Amino acid sequence: MGSSKRWTGIVCEDDALIRMLMVDALDAADLDIIETDSYQSTIDAIENREVDLLVTDIRLAGDLTGLDLAHWVNVNRPDVRILVVSGMPASIMDSSRPEHYTFLSKPFTSTTLLTAAKHLLDSDAALRSFH
Numbered sequence: 001m002g003s004s005k006r007w008t009g010i011v012c013e014d015d016a017l018i019r020m021l022m023v024d025a026l027d028a029a030d031l032d033i034i035e036t037d038s039y040q041s042t043i044d045a046i047e048n049r050e051v052d053l054l055v056t057d058i059r060l061a062g063d064l065t066g067l068d069l070a071h072w073v074n075v076n077r078p079d080v081r082i083l084v085v086s087g088m089p090a091s092i093m094d095s096s097r098p099e100h101y102t103f104l105s106k107p108f109t110s111t112t113l114l115t116a117a118k119h120l121l122d123s124d125a126a127l128r129s130f131h
Contacts, residue, residue, distance in 0.1 A: 007121050008032040009053035012042040012069065013085075014061045022055060022085075025110035026117060039064040039072075046073065051080050053117055058086040070101060081120040085113075 009026055013019035014037045023033045034049065036042040039060055045051070054073055056066035070082045087106040104116050 006030060006032050007052040008034065008050060009055060009117065010034045010036055010042055010045055010051055012036045012038070012054065012056040012060065012066065014038065014057065014059070018057070021110070022113060025113050026055070028110075029114050029118070031117070038062060039066075039069050042069055043072065046077055046080065051077070053081045053083065053121055055083045055085060055113075055117065058084060058088060074101065081123075083116055083120060 009031050011019055011022045011026065011033055013022060016037070019035055019037065023035055027033050031053075034045050034051070036045055037060075039062060042054070042056070046054070054070070056069050058066040060066055060069070066084055066086070070084055073080050073082055082101045083104060084101065085104045085106055085108070102116055102120055104113065
């Protein structure tokens with residue numbers, strides 16, 4: 001039964017066009033996707049739903065970043081897998097990256113995004129199939 005589970009993901013991206021492209025790619029892979037555009041809207045969504053995957057850009061509108069969001073998720077919802085995407089170099093990621101925290105450089109293809117998301121979700125499928 002666990003293998004037939006539909007995963008739920010959040011895409012947090014403040015650029016509407018990029019968010020739409022990422023959502024379309026992940027939705028095509030039979031993932032349930034929630035769209036958010038800020039740190040706070042993502043926190044609100046995670047606190048009110050079962051979520052398996054967070055895909056977030058580093059740069060978000062406002063003072064808090066996608067890295068701040070990823071760290072909040074890691075502390076408060078360690079069961080959620082995190083995929084950070086950015087046009088900035090991977091060196092922006094600090095050395096205290098939590099487990100299951102993956103970085104993907106922009107630009108990337110839909111296939112690359114799907115592969116990274118599936119890898120994160122599948123890496124823990126047996127444990128997470130019965131939330």
